[in-house]
Amino acid sequence: MKNILPLLPVGQQDFEQIRSIGMIYVDKTELILNILNSYNTFFFLSRPRRFGKSLLINTLKAIFEGKKDLFDGLFISDKWNFEAHPVIHLDFSTMGFREIGLKIAIEKTLESIAKQLQIELLCTGIGLKFAELMQKLHEKTGKQVVVLIDEYDKPITDVLEFGKTDKANEHRDVLRSLYSAVKGNSEHIRFFFLTGIARFAKVSIFSDLNNLTDLSIESDYHNLLGYTQIELETSFEPHLNYIATERSISITLLLDEIRVWYNGFSWNGKETVYNPYSILRFLSAREFHNFWFDSGTPKFLIELLKKASVYNMSNMISDPLTAGNLDIDNVTLVPLFFQTGYLTIKEIDKFGRYHLDYPNKEVEQAMLQHILMAFAHDSQKSSIAFDITTAIEEHNIELLIKTVNTLFASIPYQLFDANQEKYFHAILFLSLKLCGFFIESEVSVSTGRIDAIMHYQNRVYIFEFKLNDSADSALKQIHEKGYYKRFLHSGKEVFLLGISFSGKTKEVAEWKLEQI
Numbered sequence: 001m002k003n004i005l006p007l008l009p010v011g012q013q014d015f016e017q018i019r020s021i022g023m024i025y026v027d028k029t030e031l032i033l034n035i036l037n038s039y040n041t042f043f044f045l046s047r048p049r050r051f052g053k054s055l056l057i058n059t060l061k062a063i064f065e066g067k068k069d070l071f072d073g074l075f076i077s078d079k080w081n082f083e084a085h086p087v088i089h090l091d092f093s094t095m096g097f098r099e100i101g102l103k104i105a106i107e108k109t110l111e112s113i114a115k116q117l118q119i120e121l122l123c124t125g126i127g128l129k130f131a132e133l134m135q136k137l138h139e140k141t142g143k144q145v146v147v148l149i150d151e152y153d154k155p156i157t158d159v160l161e162f163g164k165t166d167k168a169n170e171h172r173d174v175l176r177s178l179y180s181a182v183k184g185n186s187e188h189i190r191f192f193f194l195t196g197i198a199r200f201a202k203v204s205i206f207s208d209l210n211n212l213t214d215l216s217i218e219s220d221y222h223n224l225l226g227y228t229q230i231e232l233e234t235s236f237e238p239h240l241n242y243i244a245t246e247r248s249i250s251i252t253l254l255l256d257e258i259r260v261w262y263n264g265f266s267w268n269g270k271e272t273v274y275n276p277y278s279i280l281r282f283l284s285a286r287e288f289h290n291f292w293f294d295s296g297t298p299k300f301l302i303e304l305l306k307k308a309s310v311y312n313m314s315n316m317i318s319d320p321l322t323a324g325n326l327d328i329d330n331v332t333l334v335p336l337f338f339q340t341g342y343l344t345i346k347e348i349d350k351f352g353r354y355h356l357d358y359p360n361k362e363v364e365q366a367m368l369q370h371i372l373m374a375f376a377h378d379s380q381k382s383s384i385a386f387d388i389t390t391a392i393e394e395h396n397i398e399l400l401i402k403t404v405n406t407l408f409a410s411i412p413y414q415l416f417d418a419n420q421e422k423y424f425h426a427i428l429f430l431s432l433k434l435c436g437f438f439i440e441s442e443v444s445v446s447t448g449r450i451d452a453i454m455h456y457q458n459r460v461y462i463f464e465f466k467l468n469d470s471a472d473s474a475l476k477q478i479h480e481k482g483y484y485k486r487f488l489h490s491g492k493e494v495f496l497l498g499i500s501f502s503g504k505t506k507e508v509a510e511w512k513l514e515q516i
Contacts, residue, residue, distance in 0.1 A: 005238050005239055005242060006022075006023070006024050006238060006239070007021060007022060007023040007024065008023065008024060008239070008280050008283055008284050009023040009024060009025070009280065010280045010281060010284050011277075011280075012055075013052075013054035013055045013058060014055075014058055015055060015058040015059040015061075015062050015070065016058070016062055016067065016070055018055075019070040019071075020070070024235055024236065025074075026227055026231050026235045026276075027074050027075055028056070028059070028224060028225075029059070029071065029074045029075045029076035029077075030075040030076070031220075031221060031223070031224045032056075032059065032060065032063070032076065032224075033075065033076045033079055033080060034220070034221075035215070035221075036063070036080065036191070038213075040211075040213045041186070041189060041190070041191060041192060041211075042182075042186075042189075042192040042209065042211050042212045042213060043192065043193045043194065043212070043213050043214075043215055044193075044194045044195070044196075044199075044212050044213065044214050044215065044216070045193070045194075045195050045214075045215045045216055045221075045224065045225075046195070046196055046197060046198065046199045046214075046216045046339060047195070047197070047216070047225050047226075047341075048197060048265075048275075048339070048340055048341025049197055049340070049341070050275065050276075050277035050292060051225045051226060051275060051276065051277070051341070052225040052226065052276050053150060053151070053195040053196075053225065054091070054093075054150050054151075054195075056195065056224070056225060057089070057091075057148045057149075057150045057193065057195060060146075060148055060191075060193055061087055061089055061146075061148055063076070063080065063082065064084070064085045064087050064146040064190075064191065065084055065085075065087055066082045066083060066084030066085075067082070068082040083143075084143070085141075085143045085144060085145065085146045085190050085191075086117060086137040086138075086140075086141050086143060086145050086146070087145070087146045087147075087148060088113055088133065088134070088137070088145060088146070088147045088148070089113075089148045089149075089150075090106075090109060090147075090148070090149045090150070091149075091150040091151060092149075092150065092151040092152060092153075092154040092155055093150065093151040093154055095109055097155055098158070102155050102170075102171050102174045102175075103126060103174050106126045106174070106178060107126055107129060110126065110129045110130060110133055111129070113133065114133055114136075117137060117140075118140075119133060119136045119137060119140065120136075121133060121136075125177070126174070126177055126178050127177045127178060127180050127181045128181070130178055130181040130182075131181040131184065131185050134147070134181070134185050134188045134189065135185065135188055137188075138188040143190070144187075144188055144189055144190035145188055145189055145190060146189075146190050146191045146192075147182070147189060147191070147192045147193070148193050149193070149194045149195070150195050151195065151196060151197075152175070152194050152195065152196040153196035153197055153198045153200065154196070155171040155174070155175065156168045156171050156172055156175075156198070156200065156328065157197060157198055159171065160300065160328070160331065161299070161300040162300075163300075165328065165329060168328050169328060169329070172200075172328060179209055182209060183209060183211070186211075194212070197339060197340060198326045198336075198339050198340075199214070199216060199324055199325060199326060199339060200325065200326050200327075200328060216267065216324070217267045217268065217320070217324065219268040219270075222266065222267045222268045222270075222271050222273070223271060223273050225273075225276070226265055226273030226274055226275060226276055227273055227274040227276055227279055228271070228273055228274075229259070229263070229272075229274075232255075232258070232274060232279065233255065236279070236283055239283045240254060240255070240283075243283070243286050246286065257288070258274075258279075258282065260360065260361050261278075261282070261288050261360060261361045261362050262274045262275060262278045262279055262282065262360055262362055263359075263360055264344060264358075264359035264360035265341065265344050265359045265360075266344050266345045266346070266359070267344075267345060268345065268348070269345040269346065269347045269348035269354070269355070272359075275292050275341075275362075277291065277292055278291045278292040278362060290362050290365065290366040291362070292362060292363070293362060293363060293366035293367070294366070301336065301337065301340065301342065302370050302371060302374045303374075304331070304333060304336070305333070305371060305374070306371075306374045306375065308333065309422040309423075309426075310333060311371055311375060311422075311425070311426035311429060311430055311441075312429060312441045312442075313333070313337055313342070313343060313358070313367070314357050314358055314364075315355070315356075315357055316334055316337075316343060316355075316356040316357070317353050317354065317355055317356070318334045318335075318338070318353065318354045318356060319352070319353055319354070320352065320353075320354060322334060322335060323335050323338045323339075323354050323356070324339075326339060334356070337356075338354075338356055341359070341363070342358065342363055342367055343356040343357060343358065343359075344356065344357065344358075344359040365434065368430055368433055368434045369434060371426075371430055372407075372426075372427065372430040372431065372434060375423060375426045375427055375430065376407045376408075376427055384403055384406065384407065384431070385434065385435055387399060387402075387403040388400060388403050388404070388431055388432065388435045389435045389436075391403060392432070392435070392437060392454075392456055393456075395459070397497065397511065397513050401499075401508045401511055403431075404427060404428055404431055404508065405507045405508055407427050407431060408423075408424070408427060408506055408507050408508070409506065409507065421465070421467045421501070424465060424467065424501040425441065425442075425451065425452075425465060428452070428463075428465075428499075429441045429452060432454060437454055437455075437456055438454065438455045438456070439452055439453070439454040439455075440452065440453045440454075445481075445483065445486070447481040447482055447483070448481045448483070450462060450463075450464070450483045451463050451464050451465045452465075455492075458491075458492050458493055459492060459493045459494075459495060460487045460490065460492050460493070460494050460495065461495050461497055462478055462483050462484055462487075462494070462495070462496050462497065463497050463499065464477050464478050464483070464496075464497070464498050464499070465499050465500075465501060466498070466499070466500045466501065467500075467501050467503055468500075468501070468502065468503050468504075469500055470500055470510060471498040471499060471500045471510040471511050471512040472498065472512065473498070473500075474498030474499060474500060474512075475496055475498035475512055475514055478496045478498070479496075483496075484496060484516050488516070493515065494515065494516040495513060495514070495515050495516075496513070496514045496515075496516065497511065497512075497513050497514075498511065498512045498513075498514075499511045
């Protein structure tokens with residue numbers, strides 16, 4: 001049965017190959033047609049890595065190269081004239097700029113395209129070469145040029161990962177000189193489409209492209225990339241039925257589990273989509289796993305979190321301007337996490353603010369584990385996770401403290417001494433969160449801020465942490481501030497847990513539990 005299932009395009013970004021071989025293609029051509037029929041010519045779309053940006057660019061390329069046969073059976077097939085145009089396709093992920101330098105890589109790419117299309121370039125400098133190529137292609141063919149640029153920001157994000165701000169600025173200036181040729185040659189351009197992960201402030205790179213239409217957060221195009229629930233269930237029905245049968249569960253139960261793991265990405269706070277890479281990998285492997293996260297560990301992001309002593313990125317609030325623009329010289333956490341896909345829009349409130357959170361279990365679980373490893377300098381061993389889970393299930397606080405102390409012991413002194421209290425908070429919070437418990441950190445109430453609140457079945461735990469102080473002092477603060485009062489009529493058992501950390505011994509020195 002498995003051998004006769006439709007072919008999955010796992011890792012495949014070449015539209016022509018997908019269609020020629022007969023792999024599954026989720027039809028996005030209705031949305032593409034809407035873009036093509038709009039009054040605009042210049043477009044930009046940002047999405048996280050492995051979200052199908054390259055496939056979109058390759059689909060547009062096939063449309064403008066007039067390859068109508070590839071679109072048989074798709075929405076656009078009888079609604080577009082497929083008139084061929086000269087296409088300039090720049091893909092920064094394959095340009096080899098790391099080895100030979102960005103400017104030389106762009107020059108060689110432009111010269112290679114010109115040679116293939118039998119154009120001789122006489123100008124020097126990438127901006128002038130780009131302009132000359134567009135002009136001469138238009139003159140030679142009598143058709144305006146289509147410009148498709150994929151992964152435009154890779155020369156910047158690649159060096160930013162290593163903290164090379166100067167190199168990022170150098171690459172920004174090179175890119176700016178390339179794109180400066182676009183506006184002055186708009187009469188030669190039929191269509192211009194640019195993709196990337198990050199949305200750097202337009203003034204920094206696209207200073208001359210003030211007519212660039214940003215589709216990234218337009219509600220009409222929220223599902224231009226990624227799979228909707230309907231697309232998942234219809235396009236991959238044979239695979240889903242096979243997995244459900246293999247697991248001896250209902251298709252409804254399987255879909256619920258897939259939704260928790262891989263759905264949740266949103267750019268309008270309403271509709272959500274699946275990461276296509278994760279879904280295709282899951283359907284191929286038939287096992288739940290952190291596929292997207294494992295395809296590229298965000299070391300740069302984790303280092304930023306550790307440097308800022310931030311361990312909880314859930315339930316963030318940001319205005320659209322902050323979330324939507326990255327500054328090369330001042331990289332901040334919220335826009336970086338949002339644009340790279342580790343946070344997504346859960347809601348846009350009445351004030352227009354974004355409420356951001358992890359999109360799904362795959363991203364949250366993997367991110368928490370990497371943050372814990374960064375703070376504790378130790379892997380989250382299965383025995384530790386088992387002991388923490390057992391401790392909470394059996395209401396065994398002594399076991400909980402003993403287990404967490406093994407993680408505290410792994411922190412190097414030079415890191416630990418810099419911010420002791422934050423490290424204690426982080427490791428306890430991350431350990432419980434990773435084990436699947438509902439825990440909130442630094443909860444603001446009218447009388448102050450509760451260090452942590454955890455719910456489990458019919459129990460509520462209220463944590464107060466003290467550094468180099470007593471557990472009695474922690475409990476006293478809970479009582480004086482009345483942190484527990486909101487739960488008195490909840491119908492749950494309420495436990496107050498005062499924990500005293502020792503900066504000297506680097507462990508929980510004392511703890512006391514009290515039931516209200």
